[in-house]
Amino acid sequence: MSVPEPISQLSAHMQPGRFGADGNTPVLLSERRRAIAQVMGRKGQDARLRAAIHGAFGLDLPHPGSSVTRDSAMAMWIAPETWLILRDGSPSDDLTRDLTAACGDAASIVDQTWGKSIIRVSGARACAVLAKGCRIDLHPRVFGPGKSAVTPIAHIHAVLMQVDATPAFDLIVPSTLARDFVEWLRLSAAEYGYEVVA
Amino acid sequence: MTQPYRLAQGGRIDRNQTLSFQFDGRTYQGHRGDTLASALLANGVRLVGRSFKYHRPRGIFTAGPEEPNALVELRTGARREPNSRATVVELFDGLETASQNRWPSLAFDLSAINGLFSRFLPAGFYYKTFMWPPAFWEKVYEPMIRRMAGLGHAAREPDPDAYEHTHAHCDVLVVGSGAAGLAAARAAGDTGARVMLLEQDFEIGGGLLLDPRHDGWRNETIAALAAMPEVRILPRTTAFGYYDHNVLGAIERVSDHLPVPPAHGVRQRYWVVRARQVVLATGAIERLIAFPGNDRPGVMLATAAETYVRRYGVVPGRNAVLFTNNDAAYATVYALRDAGSAVPAIIDVRATSLAADAARGAGFTVWTGAEVIGVTGTHALRGVQVRWRQDGRITSVPADLLCVSGGLNPSVNLASMTRAPLTWSADLATFVPGTPIQAERSAGAARGVYGIAKAARDGTTAGTAAAQASGHSRSAEFTLPDDDAAAISPIQAVWEVKAKGKSFVDLQNDTTADDMRLAHREGYSHVEHAKRYTTHGMATDQGKTGGLVGSAVLAQARGEPIETVGVPTFRPYVTPVAIGVLAGREVGQHYKSKRRTAMHDWHERAGAVFLETGLWLRPLYYTKTNETGWDPILREARAVRRSGGICDVSTLGKIDVQGRDAATFLDRLYINTFSTLPVGRARYGVMLREDGMVFDDGTTSRLGEHHFLMTTTTANAAAVLEHMEYHAQVTWPGLDVQFCSVSDQWAQIAVAGPNARKTLVTCVEGLDLGNEAFPFMAVADARIAGCPVRVFRVSYSGELAYEVATPAGYGERVWSALLEAGKAFDIIPYGLEAMGVMRVEKGHVAGPELTGQTTARDLGLERLMKKKGDFIGRVNATRPGLLAADRATLVGIQAVDASFERRLRGGAHIVTRRESKQSLGWVASVTRSVDLERWIGLALVRGGPERIGQRMFATSPLHNEVVEVEITSPHHVDPENRRVRT
């Protein structure tokens, strides 16, 4: 029997539409779904782990504050010896299975696909919206595409990643707080007008 | 005629836009660009407020945020704001304002009688009286004092407006947009540095706004700044505090100049600015001179009078006298004469001065070596009395305006908040910022560099230096305003004119120079003692115009120089700040984030009543119509005990622990052993804090040789994770152990009751749930409705029970599948309350028992403690106080009365006799027992277990209730644990 499609806790609360003030450059909000696994290197296994991930995914595990993408997969540093691996278009089981197979006992692998929600915020005013709750500097001289940070936004533990120079950001937040987080985003974006897109 | 004091031309107001506003019920007109104060003056309103202590009539004293007198209640209803400075309120059409601290009316205020008795109300009088009879304090004196005190009335309703926070970062922050600030911003901006320029006023320009000749440079500079992409200019934004690590707080008044904020807009915004370098170009504030009557309506600071003429096109008086000790203030008389006012006399305390000579040359009457010793007129100024210093000759001049200048005080409050000491400048007779400690510098009038051109040059230097220190080098030159300053004579420090009458050093709080001297006589000579004894500088203006004058009077009394005496400590807020804006969005529903489980929407649809526990929203119970009080709770608990129910337990903390040393790590965290736990089994564990008290409990399952899944209590989930991180990273860094929270990843559902297995059997695939194949404390993976699940055979309710975990994306599916499977057995969803009923019946400890004050022994858990090996808390738990025989230990209690009539109360104390006051312990948790059909509970009682079987009393004097109870085992239901094992 095939596994049924899981349900996002957010989808019911992110119906597409245009909200807030009128304006010609609305902020865009959308939910993104990707399989997410947390990879925690075992003691003294750094080289093996890097080789394993490189071999299986073609990704060089990135340094603090950054992420790397290759095809549909991405690796993001979140703590010493700890990364998130994200992959498009595959069920979470497959990702953890592939990772476990690749890493063996070089790492501890934990599925976080449903523990996290990913929300994309983009548009010219994206930084202004985030600055209402994010304490780190997102200015292009400091941040930029490929940069990432683990930092609370509006008191919610978040992993923040700049996708492109639009700018667009992906925010990975705990799924149990995602609805609250989206409410905060809506309030913060209302001043500029925003659009929820599928 | 409307606006009789409005000039036909001049100023920066827009005469094409006429605005109506109200003051004390009367309607007046003003223009766009007016403040409330300038509009009131334009309409000839002179009496605006009443002082704090003596209720003396007061007018408009300044033209800025330093205003001590002209405080009004702004707007009405839920938007009412008391103590608003008329001098900074931007006029808008329909603005409603009222005077305050007066009754029955502003012109006739009964409390003004205080003024008549003022000689009996010297500084600190209340410390010396109101002591007899003692009972009168609470009943008579204090209520009277409280009614008299205070200024305006706050709104009593929730605020309809919204606020928000914004975090900003920059290379150079410039505070103040006068010549110095604009030049600093320009110099820094030119280098490409990221610059922020904050200006509290609604117009950029500071002192530049007073002279149209500067418009050219001002406009050009603003345009240049606006063209720089990395420069941000924020008008209506006050920097209120300078904090450690170069962080400043500022408030932007986004919509205060509008009747209500626009849709989706905020009223104010709080900026947290992290600046690499700061330039403080905050200008200077004129100070008063203490002389009798210096508080009367019609007495005004000289720069303020100049400002009303030049910026607002208003004459604050037609017959104006200037009283000064410095040259700068002479600008005022030229402005007034230009505006058509008569200036019968200029009174200069100095014997000679260049400005006096020039003024005489220009046709003014200047009385040098003279001083003001009093005024006439109570609600409006009528005349000024003057005395020549040399011969004591006295004369009087009729006047409706007295402009006063005691010199300028650089606005050093922000600089001083950086901890940098202030230094005394004898030349300028004022304090200027000393050597900086943080990454800041002052520029322009803020450090005593006066004159537009000089200030601009100083600002350029400061802006360049700041940019450089932040890693940016100067690139371009730009022009500066012309040097128009004439040579000036030095200021002569005059703080007080000694003459008969009240000379105020603090206008709002009615502190006089005599009060300062009295404080000194009584030993309150330290500047901080004098401040507190006299309340000098403690009003809403924080002594901005009179603070230094008070210090000077004190210094004279002490016979010491001012620099020894000093001024009271500057603290935030530079000007007072609405509490709402500092709270930002975190109000109402958003006071704290809401954490919801994967099944939350289902619970909502099913009519769950939610409980806020920490951030979580948890179903307390599910209501049916006609149910009240305990009905739904008992219904749910009974249903579970009779057949079965399911409960959302997703909020439990879940921590995935892996690594070769995972088992060793857990052995050191818990008082019991996990290394011996077989794969596929779970075990209950208890952990202590290092001080030996119980920290947390929960079950941990072994999923693989090097893989465990821990559960923690909902309340301690975050604390336990942090505790583990501390010990893994700090105490035992050599252990190979990795862990992370998976609390959000997994939805978890308890399935409990005699029919729990039957329910699961109906829907679980891939797992033999038979008692032998899957015994109590077994763990295994399976599927429900095709969804991956992990089944744990654990029980909190004391029933045959399981917990089913599934990735949160399947939570609602599995939940529904379980309900569907249990339909045949009438199983129901149950909430936290029913769970609580059953856990008390079963005697499981929870929050009320795990208070951080109880030991494992207190809770009857010491048998879990391993005999060998280290674990956290082991050593401290052996201290005599933690082993003392008289510690309260866990027992059960049952009401002797076998009904629900006499309720047990959590928090009652256990006593041996009905009327005894000797507490033997307390009742931690109570419930109505569905099993025993009476009130039962868990209690901690001294010598607990030995008392089992005894009759005692649970007394709650707070409720005036005493209930007879029997001490029992904590395990009220199924003490042999049969149900969970069958």
Add this chain to the structure above:
Amino acid sequence: MDTTPRYSGLRIFREALRGHQGWERAWRDPAPKASYDVVIIGGGGHGLASAYYLARDHGIANVAVIEKSAIGLGNVGRNTTIVRSNYLYPENHHFYEKSLQLWEGLEQDLNFNVMMSQRGVLNLFHSDSQRDAAARRGNAMRLSGIDAELLDRHGVARYAPLVDMDNARFPVYGGLLQNRGGTARHDAVAWGFARGADRHGVDIIQHCEVTGIRREGGRVTGVETSRGFISARKIAIAVAGHSSHVAAMAGLRLPIESHKLQAFVSEGLKPMIDGVITFGAGHFYISQSDKGGLVFGGDIDRYNSYARRGSLPIVEDVMSEGIAMVPALSRVRVLRQWAGIMDMSMDGSPIIGKTPVGGLYLNGGWCYGGFKAIPGSGWCFAYTIAKDEPHPLNAALSLDRFRDGRMIDEKGAGPAPWAH
């Protein structure tokens, strides 16, 4: 010995007629003598009160209170002035109740109006378990003869009409009220005790910093100060936030950390909040001074600090908690913010008693709560110094209790001082 005139309404009237020229110093400004029977380090509330009771009750007047700055500018001059005795554990509530009883007659006793005003202290609760914990505390108090009342929602709404009963996040379930609790005028307490002690012959020596404690054969002999050595038979430490620093001069390490607590005052307003109200779903508490300022605060900054400056994170927390409890605060303006350094003990309860060094006594570990303790602590400390043994009321508040595992931990936070 006390010949100075008393304060009264009549005296003010008489002095007014003489232009207030006749007022004497509230306390003298003597030069330090070479030697005293007792030197008390710290001219805060506790040091001054201890000196007062030593002289008044134990006949020991050859006492100096040595203050590095001017008296009363430490915590006693920067606290939120709440006075109450609503503690859970008998070791605490009996002690604080003694203090409250002394407060109740303090004006007359000191002949100085410290404006002790018993308008009540209300602790809100927002859940059943919080209610039960409040009831346990209230019942413990009642059994010990101390007043306490459990208010339901109606009771809270009546007592504090501006409280948002249906707070959108944490609705109010009720409150524990101590009617005899209230506030007092902080500065006046320091000044009143200083004047009282001075009138009994105590030397109050300002601008004199203790820099060392001399010992010989396990006993103290005197203090080194910025104004020279002063010998003393007994030395009593009452320096609040600086306990560790001064105790280290005698070679002691203490179960104490210094943390900063901030406070705020609003602009003056007509009466709006009557008693003291504390929020149970945060750390916020508020009262309104007789002058009209709303005086409020919240949690400590949660890091070791000797800096009396405010900081923004606490500002944000305190303000949002304040509005959660009283929404009408939103448009009220906050006027000033400051901080004080508190000696946070490892169990959140104070330490008053002897130390391992002969003739050296310690009064500290007051955490947030030492203002209310001032008369009681002065009274007990004076007893302990005079008799060289603790009074039964402070016997349990000993320094040994941590080693023995007899902590008095009202919050159950354990040895994490920032969490008490």
Add this chain to the structure above:
Amino acid sequence: MHLITCPWCGTRDQAEFTYRGDATLTRPDPASANAPEAFFEFSYQRTNPMGWHSEWWHHTGGCRQWVKVVRNTLTHEIAATGAAHDVLKVPAR
């Protein structure tokens, strides 16, 4: 307001961190002869200096590491930060 430099994440606001006091203490060996006294000292006694202090700050909102920070308790200056087992230089005064 403190800005604390996490060795991994860079300079962050104090709001991202959780404090846990003295970082000079080491958990004693529970098997040692004087364990009770050593654990009492470890758990309760603090130097609590007025000036430079080595202390723990947990980067709770970031990488969840226990960061060692040398900070002045009087001025709030930060002289150094490092990982748990880094040896950091403490300024003389």
